[in-house]
Amino acid sequence: MGIINAKALTVGDCKVLVSFKLNSSLDEEKYICKDTAYGNSNDDIYYSGEGNTIVLNNLNAYYFTNYNEYEVTLNINGKNNISLLHISDSKIKVTGSGSLKFKQNSFVKKVINGESVYQYVYGSKTILNKDKKIYEGTILEFEENYELLRDDNKLPEELNMDDYTLVQVADYLKMSSVVITESWIGKHIETELSTSINDGYGLIEYVKQKEETKTEEKVDKKDENKLETDNVILISDKKLDKKYKLKEEDLREKEVASKVSDLITDKDLLSFYDVSVYNGKKEVSMKNGKYIIKIKIDELVDRYENYQIIYVNDDGEIEEYLDGTIEDGFIVFETSHLSQYGVIANQIVEEASVTINTPNIKNNINLGNIFKVSILLIIVVITIALISFILIKSDLLKNKKRRRKRA
Secondary structure, X not given: OOOOOOOOOEEOOEEEEEEEEEOOOOOOEEEEEOOOOOOOOXXXXXXXXXXXXXXXXXXXXXXXXXXXXXXXXXXXXXXXEEEEEEOOOOXXXXXXXXXXXXXXXXXXXXXXXXXXXXXXXXXXXXXXXXXXXXXXXXXXXHHHOHHHHHHHHOOOOOOOHHHEEEEEOEOHHHOOEEOOOHHHHXXXXXXXXXXXXXXXXXXXXXXXXXXXXXXXXXXXXXHHHEEEOOOEEEEEOOOOOOOEEEEEEEOOOOHHHHHHHHHOOOOEEEEEEEEEEEEOOEEEOOOOOOEEEEEEOOOOHHXXXXXXXXXXXXXXXXXXXXXXXXXXXXXXXEEOOOOEEEEEEEEOOOOOOOOOOHHHHHHHHHHHHHHHHHHHHHHHHHHHHHHHHHHHHHHHHHHHHHHHHHO
């Protein structure tokens, strides 16, 4: 059952801690109730629960989810496998002496004729149908069936949708598994047990003290398991042959880079390399391993933010987005295979700061105006002087002519 932002789930008297389906998407849903103990002494019962702790004993489940209301602790015994693990906003704590192998689910909402399908929670109880199973339907279907559901669930006479919490339903048939990353485990799992990734599966397991010591020794010997070029560094979890050479091919000028850039219009492609290992002229298959890869960032680190790594397949399609950390001009991430890897990020946009010195501008304007007015005044004075001179001279000439006539 896919629950999004549900405050709680109650089925009958069961306050559900977790729910799951066994073996396939068509099986009936199973519930583990809060504060209820179950037996797990025979092959037919795979779990027990008491308080907020669930004991898994060789559980093989198709789908497994917890609920936001409760913090759940999984105590794992034997070998447990979960095909689609969905974890709410609260982390799941894992303890025990067994192992848990899982993949994350790609959550797919159930839709009928373009309308989302919901479960309906009134107060703290989920609405059930006549068969005492959880009712699922679109909002329109819920409104049409309200009278039938009202008596069985003791609902108010009049329907007010604001009284109900809508819980999105998952479409089990369309869900598919998603590979697990170290960052995903760190965000969703809290455990002191050993965690690892193998072929996209997450693995949590109890490791004996001696094996833990060997793991620490491997970490200390990482420098012996390193291959590097000018722009790429590879660190393997296992010892590498001394004859192995790391090869990098810069793909930024290749056609595949243009194709990838068209797919990431919201980010810039900073680095893009085809990373491979060769033994002489023969390429070495580096699948199903555990590697740390460091890729040099070819642009200034402080000019970008929200860095990610993209895994690009041979067809130029982005198959996976990986999180990484920035270390000394390199972006560092973990993977299980070598391939074409690119570094993408958002460019930091700085707001342009324009400082206007208003007093200076005013002073410049005033000085300019004074200068212009001064020139204009000088021209006016000269013009007036010329006109006066001409008038005076004209009067003198007239007077002189008059005297001659009298004489």
